[in-house]
Amino acid sequence: MKLMKTGLALAAGMLLLATPASYGWNEGGGEQDEAMHLEPDAENGMDVYEVCSACHLPEGWGTEDGTFPQLAGQHRTVIIKQLSDIRAKNRDNPTMYPFALPREIGGAQSIADVAEYISRLPMNPEPGVGPGDNLELGAKLYADNCVRCHGDNGQGMPDKYYPRIQGQHYKYLVRQFEWIRDGKRRNANPEMVEQIKNFSDEDMVAVMDYVSRQKPPADKVGPPGWINPDFD
Known part of the structure; x- marks a missing residue:
């Protein structure tokens, strides 16, 4: 696998991982800022993504049961922020953490590269959806609480690191919403925590x-049954 590793990048990466992050929702710094300003190499990103594909699947479509989210089509800025947060121990993800280390995927350049590659992948046309029995309430709650940041159709805002949530698996959405509401996701936007703190489980669902x-x-969606030709 063609990974862009240097002794300096490894040393810097391990230094970042040695101490839990002290920054909050989005104060930036460290690998996040470095990766944001690097010119991405999608070809190297494909090589780096080979590590990720074991869980997120070669297509980046994740799993309908919500264990692994769909990554395909996500904003590059969001991927960089979340991956940097996991590496800096600002977001808890013990399953992913060992595979996100610099010794596995490289330094800030590889973060920039894999984020670019993932952002270009076509999205799953058939993501997991919820039960469909209270959509009128869901639409009202979304309009009243979510549109300002996530957009009228869940498209997010890449310049503010607000993720694309359209097309994401229902069970993953529920788990992350619950963790944010209940204070279990440490890198959550505090404005969102405040916004949803009084949501009941019924509201959440x-x-x-x-x-x-x-x-x-x-133009962001792949055909049903699409197979990523990069991993044939």
Whole structure:
């Protein structure tokens, strides 16, 4: 695998991982800022993504049961931030953490590269959706609480690191919403925590069910059964 590793990058990466991050929601710094300003190499990103594909699948579509999210089509800025947060121990993900270390995927350049590659992958046309029995409530809750940051169709805002949530698996959405609401996700946007703190479980299920049915633009979606030719 062609990984862009140097002794300096490894040393810097391990230094970042040695101490839990002290920054909050999005103060930046460290690998996040470095990766944001690097010119991405999608070809190297494909090589780096080979490590990720074991869980997120070669297509980046994740799993319908919500164990692994869909990454395909996510904003490059969001991927860089979340991967940097996991490496800096600002977001807890014990399953992913060992595979995100610099010795596995390289330094900031590899973060920039794999984020670019993932952002170009076509999205799953058939993501997991919710039960569909309270969509009217879900639509109202979304309009009243979520549109300002995530957009009218869940498209997010890449310049503010707000993720694309359209096309994401329902069960993953519910788990992350619950963790953010209940204070279990340490790198959550504090404005969102405040916004949803009084949501009941019924509210949560309704709004995430609604979100799971939001459709990405047609040019972002792959055909049913698409197989990533990069990993044939």
